[in-house]
Amino acid sequence: MDTRDTPEQAELRRSARQLARELGPHGVADLDDEKRRERLAAAVRDAGWLELRQDAGDGAPLAGGVEAAIIAEALGEAVADVPFAGPALAADLARRAGASPVEGAVVGFATDLLDVAVVSGAATDAPTLAVDAAAHGPVTAWVLVPDGDGFRLGQVVSESAGDGADLTRTIRPIPAGTPVRPAPDASRRLAREDLDAFAALGLAITSADLLGLMRGVLDATVAYARDRRQYGVPIGSFQAVQHLLAEARCLIEGAQSAAAYPAWAVDELAPGEARAAGRVAKAYCARAARTVCETAVQVHGGIGNTWDCIVHVHLRRALLSSQWLGDDGEQLRQLERTRLGVTHGFS
């Protein structure tokens, strides 16, 4: 047992943070800088990060959940406006279904954002949400087609992006009635264990994203509290402000400890155990992220409530990362089912 980064993981962490900081937005105005965003997207693509959950040739992924979480954390810290979690999850699902990867593909979720959309007919019978895809052009979204006691992988195409709460990642609503086609070369039926493992990865990646964005927003807020002066002194010298920021720091340390485990577990433990670890991490990180982001807005005062102050970019990203695959309330509800034997309200 040694939960420290391996030298390779430490190097990936260092380079991912450097890339995300360099090319991510440094202010709200940067979100409109199309050239920067293209450079960021190209850098993420060239680094091979979008493929790291693809099949290495033997059914195993090219890289582990730990590596995926390291990248998600770095991109979250910089509120990097580039698809990563969406394509990484899509690659993972396609690998489990034995399907060939499709560039730019993401996963289509049911409108509650909890589970992969299930479609039984020739076309979707309910709206589907494609999360964290490219902002422009058509995009493939994987969906599940019931097949015996499992699922086959199907695909729908999203034609245009929508405007979600998160200013750094897209949500594309795909209307009901969109035709469903089989995924290319999907050679395996997805069983419950596959979907548990996939969900574990999703919980690990969204938890890591929340961890990263908490770090980023706290750094920005501590810097602001040192600079901003009232009554002739930095507001960061007031105990009331210090205690809010100290609590935020503790929440981040707890989130780091909770989030690392499912990222490792997704490739190393039984799928059910990995998913349970993911639930704990997501419950902790989602609750912590809301507190930390709200603290950031509060410590920035009036400016923190203006569009041009970066902290609402973190808060909005936290809202999506929390909801995506279930927020803290949803995870607690699932823990009531799995650990306390609650059956009421579950189908």
Add this chain to the structure above:
Amino acid sequence: MDFRDSPEEAEFRARLRAWIAENDPGLPASSTDDAYWARQAEWHTALYDAGFFGLSWPSRFGGHDLPPVFDVILDEELAAAGAPPRPSLGYLVQGITTHASEAIQERFLPGLIGGRERWCQGFSEPDAGSDLAALRTTARRDGDDYVIGGHKIWTSYSDVADWCFLLARTDPDVPKHKGLSAFAVPMRQPGIEQYPLRMINGITKEFGQVVFDGARVPAANMIGEPGEGWRIAMTIVSHEREPSEVGYVSRYVKTVKDLEAKVRADPDAYRSDQRQAVAWAHVEAEMLRLHVRRRLSERLDGVDHGPGGSVDKLLMTWVEQAVGHAALAASGPRAVVDGEDVALKIYLYSRAQSVMGGTSQIQKNIIAQRILGLPAG
């Protein structure tokens, strides 16, 4: 990053699990009654004699020279079996190994680690709580001895202790942080009176209160150098704040397991908010278990005596108090109908966690100024 046991760790875990199954004394999950501490002393020696305590400490002092993560394996197995936590004294070992002479280490560490000599910690005073450096207990040189005079409070288990790790003022003429020294004071002698306080949950062993009036300690029992007391105290309190050092996580995991079993017996008898409090306590306890794994892994890079202990203390406090709230929630009206209800006692005991070892407010000051680098107010 590897959360799996190595072959050596797995072998140790299996051996430990088998031993606990045969030797669990069946104590309550936390110190909810006075009998707990007497039996906890027996538990310490049993655990030590079986080779399962002092795992990462030097073998020449009775430890086992194992990597630090073996302590979290101990925590996890104790929790899984519902056995009592490991003895909480790692912070004294850290203080002694970091600051004391070889002679002091040889004299005192084996008895401390093996549980043959019991210790209490004489730091706080009625007028020196958060402002510890304001303490007024004096140690006056008299021949080969120092003579102690003063009043210590919150000296847990002082009435059963053989030794007190005492912080006293040896030089009244220098600034308050510089005039303090540390001693190993024998507790079984005239000139020491005990006045234990009763905690809000009724137990009397944790809030010892000791008056020293002419008690003597050989000068050779000074720990560290004259005037080094403050630095030593800071080493000790930084580790006293760490769940990785005090081993409380097994207590939290065990309590949550008990609460879960209680709810699982009849989930519909509980409101959703009661069940959610228990589910949240599981999240908190599991976070802390993983946090201890992380901290003990980080120790492979060396032991850090810095302000990180304050972060860990706040995390631990939030866990203990979430568990306390869950116990109260799952007990519902029973906790007020029956004044001896265990959940009531667990809840009331949890309130001390945000005060003992430095209040949450002091921890936040330390984190803000020494970790976040914010200016002092």
